[in-house]
Structures are given as C-alpha cells and as structure tokens.
Amino acid sequence: MAETGNEDSGMNMNGSAAKAKNKRLLRRFWKDLDEKIGVLFLAVMCVLAFLQVVMRYLFNYPLFWVEEVTIMLSIWLVFLGAGVAARRGLHIAIEFIPFPPRVRVWVNVTIAVLIIFFFVLLFVGAVPLMIELHGVPTPALRIPTSWIMLSFPVGALVITVSYIRSIRQEFKNLRSNVD
Numbered sequence: 001m002a003e004t005g006n007e008d009s010g011m012n013m014n015g016s017a018a019k020a021k022n023k024r025l026l027r028r029f030w031k032d033l034d035e036k037i038g039v040l041f042l043a044v045m046c047v048l049a050f051l052q053v054v055m056r057y058l059f060n061y062p063l064f065w066v067e068e069v070t071i072m073l074s075i076w077l078v079f080l081g082a083g084v085a086a087r088r089g090l091h092i093a094i095e096f097i098p099f100p101p102r103v104r105v106w107v108n109v110t111i112a113v114l115i116i117f118f119f120v121l122l123f124v125g126a127v128p129l130m131i132e133l134h135g136v137p138t139p140a141l142r143i144p145t146s147w148i149m150l151s152f153p154v155g156a157l158v159i160t161v162s163y164i165r166s167i168r169q170e171f172k173n174l175r176s177n178v179d
Contacts, residue, residue: 034158038080041073068140072148079155086115086162105174112163112170119156119163126152 048066056062085091099107130149138145 032084034080035084038077038084041077041080045070045073045077065140068138072138075148076151079151080158083155083158083162086159087165089166102174105170108170109167112167116160116163119160123153123156123160126156 048070052063052066082091126149130146130153133149134144134146136145137143138148
C-alpha cells in the first residue's frame with residue numbers, strides 16, 4: 001500500500017494536537033500551584049491539630065511531632081499565601097491620594113520595584129542561611145532545618161515573580177490609557 005503525504009500530515013496534526021493538550025494540562029497544573037499547595041498544607045494542619053487533640057485527651061498519648069510539623073507548615077503557608085496575595089493584588093495598600101491614571105501607574109511600578117528589591121534581598125540572605133542550617137536537625141523529627149528555611153527563598157521568588165508580572169500589567173495599562 002502506498003503512503004501518501006496526507007497520512008503523514010494527519011499524524012503530525014494528531015501529534016501537534018497531543019502536544020497542545022499536554023501543554024494545556026501542564027499549564028493548568030502549574031497555574032496557582034502555590035495556592036493548591038497552601039490549601040493542602042492548611043488541610044494537613046487542621047487534621048493534625050484534630051488528631052493531636054484526640055490523642056492527647058482521649059488516649060492520653062500526645063504525638064510529639066505534631067507541633068513541629070504544624071509550625072513548619074504554617075511558616076510555608078505564610079510565604080505561599082503572601083505569593084498568592086501578591087499575584088491577586090491583595091496586599092494592604094493605602095490609596096488616599098487620587099492620582100491621575102498615568103501617575104498612578106508610575107507610583108504602582110515604583111512600589112512594586114521597592115517590594116521586588118526587598119524580596120531579592122530576602123532571597124539572597126536566605127539561601128546562605130538555608131545552606132548553613134542544612135546540617136542542623138529539627139528537635140522532634142530530626143529533619144534538616146533547611147527544609148523550613150527553604151520557604152524563605154521560595155516565597156521570595158514567588159512574590160518577586162508576582163510583582164514583575166504586576167509591573168508588566170501596569171505598563172500594559174499605561175499603553176492602553178495612552179491609546
């Protein structure tokens with residue numbers, strides 16, 4: 001049976017459709033990943049707190065590791081939640097001066113640049129500390145303290161990326177106001 005160019009191009013069409021589908025699935029997985037992880041951490045914290053109460057008061061056998069895990073998860077939750085708030089523009093802002101739209105864009109960009117500068121400093125300072133604390137185990141679980149400290153650079157990175165995106169959006173708004 002002779003092969004035609006149509007069969008080959010049909011296979012490529014299916015291959016590109018599969019690639020596009022995989023790309024969409026991957027994008028959907030990564031979209032709001034920090035929020036999904038934060039929800040998971042909060043759920044685990046609630047279950048562990050309930051389990052600790054049951055074990056302590058019903059069985060008189062408290063679990064020694066629950067407090068340490070909930071503290072670690074809450075530290076991670078703070079940084080992941082700050083990243084979500086940054087992405088959604090939910091951080092506290094005082095807007096009592098009515099700026100014209102062009103000036104407001106530049107004020108927002110300046111604030112975002114200052115925030116990015118702070119979180120870059122946090123990232124730069126947290127990485128060496130995380131490396132230094134890698135050999136120090138936590139008291140109860142004996143896992144490296146660097147796992148907790150990893151939340152600092154990860155959170156700083158997520159927040160920085162969120163504010164870089166907000167700067168891009170501000171410049172898009174500026175261009176649309178000019179047009």
